[in-house]
Amino acid sequence: MKTYIEHTCHISSQTISVDGSVIFFDENNSIGNFLNLSYRHFCMEYPKFFKMDILSKLAFLTTELLLREVNINAIAKENIGIVLGNCSSSILSDLSHQESIQKTATHFPSPSVFVYTLPNIMMGEMSIRHGLSNENTLFINDDFSPEILENYTNYLINEHIIEYAISGWINAQSDSYEAFFYFVTPHSVNSLGNHDCENIEYLRSYRKEYHTQYLENIH
Amino acid sequence: MEKEELIDNLKAQIIRQLNLDVDPDLINGESPIFKNSGLGLDSIDDLELVALLGRNYGIKVGYLEDIQKKFKTLNSLADFIIKESVEQT
Numbered sequence: 172m173k174t175y176i177e178h179t180c181h182i183s184s185q186t187i188s189v190d191g192s193v194i195f196f197d198e199n200n201s202i203g204n205f206l207n208l209s210y211r212h213f214c215m216e217y218p219k220f221f222k223m224d225i226l227s228k229l230a231f232l233t234t235e236l237l238l239r240e241v242n243i244n245a246i247a248k249e250n251i252g253i254v255l256g257n258c259s260s261s262i263l264s265d266l267s268h269q270e271s272i273q274k275t276a277t278h279f280p281s282p283s284v285f286v287y288t289l290p291n292i293m294m295g296e297m298s299i300r301h302g303l304s305n306e307n308t309l310f311i312n313d314d315f316s317p318e319i320l321e322n323y324t325n326y327l328i329n330e331h332i333i334e335y336a337i338s339g340w341i342n343a344q345s346d347s348y349e350a351f352f353y354f355v356t357p358h359s360v361n362s363l364g365n366h367d368c369e370n371i372e373y374l375r376s377y378r379k380e381y382h383t384q385y386l387e388n389i390h
Numbered sequence: 391m392e393k394e395e396l397i398d399n400l401k402a403q404i405i406r407q408l409n410l411d412v413d414p415d416l417i418n419g420e421s422p423i424f425k426n427s428g429l430g431l432d433s434i435d436d437l438e439l440v441a442l443l444g445r446n447y448g449i450k451v452g453y454l455e456d457i458q459k460k461f462k463t464l465n466s467l468a469d470f471i472i473k474e475s476v477e478q479t
Contacts (some may be wrong), residue, residue, distance in 0.1 A: 218410075218411055220411075221409045221410065221411040222408065222409045222410075222434075222435075279441060279444070279445040280441070281407075281438065281441060282434050282437035282438050282441060283407075283408065283409065283434050283435070283437075283438050286434055
């Protein structure tokens with residue numbers, strides 16, 4: 172069965188684009204402030220957002236904006252899976268937690284930080300928000316691996332385990348962050364092309380470069 | 391520390407430590423902390439509150455204790471801290 176990419180959402184370099192069009196940018200903020208600012212800009216209402224770590228906030232925002240483009244009410248939530256790739260795990264929360272237990276005199280681990288020291292927690296946040304209860308998988312590789320995303324997502328769809336998927340790449344480190352999510356569907360109508368390695372790579376590279384140039388053009 | 395000042399400190403600490411997106415002016419001493427509070431606190435926040443009491447006030451609270459029953463409002467939480475502080479001195 173052939174599969175297709177229906178919509179994309181990309182967040183990087185303080186810029187957010189959906190299906191290739193920039194819908195928000197802010198050049199002067201740290202990643203945390205940028206994500207909070209984006210949340211407010213899009214008038215989202217989910218108070219738990221502010222308790223999430225950077226990685227989960229990034230996943231939440233990207234998913235929220237992606238699914239706004241999808242006719243999600245026409246799809247049974249149990250037919251949607253999540254297949255993501257990442258390379259730095261939950262490093263930001265790991266470092267925060269380590270800092271809180273580093274010195275004996277100030278040994279005060281924070282439960283709300285510790286709970287995010289597993290990168291797949293972000294998929295839990297996505298699932299809770301959107302009622303997703305099917306397969307969710309996070310692959311941690313040295314680098315962006317579209318082959319794994321294509322192969323595993325297509326396997327799940329062809330084996331009728333899921334019918335649709337939120338797939339993509341997400342990573343957050345102290346000096347960089349990126350989330351590139353796309354919606355995989357068995358229907359070719361209004362698609363952004365085939366769900367294959369080449370197109371995933373192209374869409375992600377094109378968006379990433381576009382974001383970088385967008386900021387440079389602003390200056 | 392006066393109780394009013396303690397409540398103001400608690401308010402700021404809880405908002406900061408629990409990452410709550412709320413206007414501090416909307417919370418007063420009789421505002422419910424847990425049920426029907428609108429603050430959206432969960433079980434992780436219970437643990438965070440226990441950690442806050444230990445870190446900021448040197449008070450240990452057993453994990454098995456029913457946090458939500460004991461600390462319904464900031465007033466009750468402040469009263470508990472004052473009582474524990476007196477017993478420790």
